[in-house]
Amino acid sequence: MKKQIGPSGVTRIALYYRVLSSLTEEGVRYVSSEELGERTGNNAAQVRKDLSYFGNFGKPGVGYDLTDLQDKLSQILRKEDSRKMALVGVGNLGSALLSYDRFKEEGFQITAIFDNDRRKIGCQRGGLVIQDVTELKPILSKDGISIGIVTVPSAATQKVVDELIEVGVRAILNFAPSRVTVPDFIILQNVDLSIELDRLSFFLENKGSIPSRAK
Amino acid sequence: MKKQIGPSGVTRIALYYRVLSSLTEEGVRYVSSEELGERTGNNAAQVRKDLSYFGNFGKPGVGYDLTDLQDKLSQILRKEDSRKMALVGVGNLGSALLSYDRFKEEGFQITAIFDNDRRKIGCQRGGLVIQDVTELKPILSKDGISIGIVTVPSAATQKVVDELIEVGVRAILNFAPSRVTVPDFIILQNVDLSIELDRLSFFLENKGSIPSRAK
């Protein structure tokens, strides 16, 4: 069986895709693994190997056809299936994510938002009405939403996550600092900003030690 | 020379620290590598090895003294040196970070904020006055700020980062999607939320393939 790409490889693929978008605007037609590596901070061989997991996209002596490669990566990352997302927790961070333009640009769309705060429920945010989180299950059960973004306080996280899973959400982006447990078939990605700062804080005093990886 | 801990090890250390805080609230006195592993989703041996990079904190047959270990990790992550941070770019995301309580809780404090928008400059946000980004250098040069948070549009990122470095900032948390180049001695951490979503999107269709690592 052919070896598969790893988690960090996927991150790099997404990065390559970003760079391709820039290059398109610059009117380039072909790009080499060398250049792609340069622009993303990766080794050229790494780039070629990453891409080779999904097929032979390049032409020796020329490089990769830009629009062609873009299509391929778009397909790999499922950019066409417009992904609908639900956001739970319309606090500061949640609100910011709602008006975060880059989600739209990259084909992601938040279509339902929830909170447990009486004062917020019914209000509008980014063109959507904030709904009662206790109504989450009945409301989402028909929507076929596959991605959930959770920006609620730690204490509530597990409950919200469980409910999202019940209504068919299969991937969750969790901004709460608490670790959540999910079944194996669920994709969970934690984003903990204060941990990022802890990392910075550590490396500030131990700079020489470890080369910073470009996550 | 003794081997040093790697980048992902540092992330785990920060995670352990979070769990210790919870455990303290629960009134526990000792914790085993087994339990710490359980709660952070790591192998017990991994936990012990991570900790052993910094000393022999545990007692065989007992485990780790909770408050003691907490102190040690706090020291490792430099939690005491109250870290001052500057935030550049007071848009949606920037504003959210300003009122993100967890930064305070974890000992990080934003003490200066900048934007280039005429209409924002002079306004208050989270108890701070938004200052003109063109004044960044003169204002920060005296402050001894070591961490910068950058939430400006892609086009402006490199310039802002360069200026931060000029005034002595040594670690940067960059939320812009564009890759920035910095000298070797600078710690740069990119956080790109739309790339996180791309990852989710990919794994949704390739679930079986790769076990999701608990970042």
Place this chain on the structure above:
DNA sequence: CTTTGCTTGTGCCTTTTGTCACAAAGTTGG
């Protein structure tokens, strides 16, 4: 058509990261 010059795809090696398993150290109960 041949030669020269790039650039890809990939086997192999190196380095890093994670896990296992066990000796040493401490604890508890009789």
Place this chain on the structure above:
DNA sequence: CCAACTTTGTGACAAAAGGCACAAGCAAAG
């Protein structure tokens, strides 16, 4: 004090990730 349990710290092993280097493929020039 001794025997039976725990749990640590770590050397040895396994798996994964990254990089090197080269054969094979394509292009362009003569």
